[in-house]
Amino acid sequence: MTLVSYAEVLDTKTKETLESRFSAPVVQIYQGAEGFIGSTCKNGRLHVNEDILYLEMEDAGDANNRNIKNVILTDLYRITQPVIRYRLNDLIEIDEKPCGCGSCFKVIKQIHGRADDLFYLKSRNLKIGRNGETQTCILFPDYIRRSINQASDAVLEYQVIQHSIDSIEIRLKLKDMKDLSIIEKQILHNLEFWAVKIDGELGNVKFNTDKFEPNPQSKKMIRIERRY
Ligand SMILES: [Zn+2]
Numbered sequence: 131m132t133l134v135s136y137a138e139v140l141d142t143k144t145k146e147t148l149e150s151r152f153s154a155p156v157v158q159i160y161q162g163a164e165g166f167i168g169s170t171c172k173n174g175r176l177h178v179n180e181d182i183l184y185l186e187m188e189d190a191g192d193a194n195n196r197n198i199k200n201v202i203l204t205d206l207y208r209i210t211q212p213v214i215r216y217r218l219n220d221l222i223e224i225d226e227k228p229c230g231c232g233s234c235f236k237v238i239k240q241i242h243g244r245a246d247d248l249f250y251l252k253s254r255n256l257k258i259g260r261n262g263e264t265q266t267c268i269l270f271p272d273y274i275r276r277s278i279n280q281a282s283d284a285v286l287e288y289q290v291i292q293h294s295i296d297s298i299e300i301r302l303k304l305k306d307m308k309d310l311s312i313i314e315k316q317i318l319h320n321l322e323f324w325a326v327k328i329d330g331e332l333g334n335v336k337f338n339t340d341k342f343e344p345n346p347q348s349k350k351m352i353r354i355e356r357r358y
């Protein structure tokens with residue numbers, strides 16, 4: 131048996147949980163309304179389907195210089211509904227290491243999620259731009275995921291919502307609620323580490339144990355979401 135994940139970000143923790151519960155490997159296909167963009171090879175790496183697509187990439191501006199890109203997609207075969215230089219809303223990280231399977235198609239190291247869900251933080255240094263606008267820096271969703279996953283194994287579920295440039299809400303469900311205050315402190319500490327690294331100000335971070343809310347429009351349960 132093999133499990134196939136698609137249409138949502140598959141984080142490492144979820145992948146490992148699924149693999150151990152079902153005793154089966156989890157592979158990804160990368161597919162959306164825009165087309166069939168990537169599939170996993172026999173070595174378990176996700177390749178871009180460059181035989182049917184042409185991808186242009188723009189640097190997404192990760193402060194740690196990872197190879198994270200915005201993607202502009204052209205489908206080479208669609209005729210009835212052409213997709214030509216269409217900007218996807220996804221951020222992907224490209225792995226420069228060639229794959230041992232023999233395919234020369236680009237390898238996607240990680241799909242980082244929707245560009246819409248990047249958190250924007252106020253910059254620590256350049257607070258006001260030339261035209262009076264607030265300067266911002268980008269906090270990628272995987273830094274938020276890591277801050278929570280590395281804080282404690284006792285976190286069963288979480289939802290992080292950015293409501294404004296200086297307001298972040300974190301909802302937590304824990305194995306044992308008596309650990310709540312220690313885990314909150316650790317998550318905040320981890321988030322501050324990443325904020326400093328990208329030269330941003332975290333702003334006001336509030337924790338609670340409220341029920342998780344699906345996105346009001348899509349009704350999907352999105353773990354890390356910017357709502358402004
Ligand atoms: Zn491969």
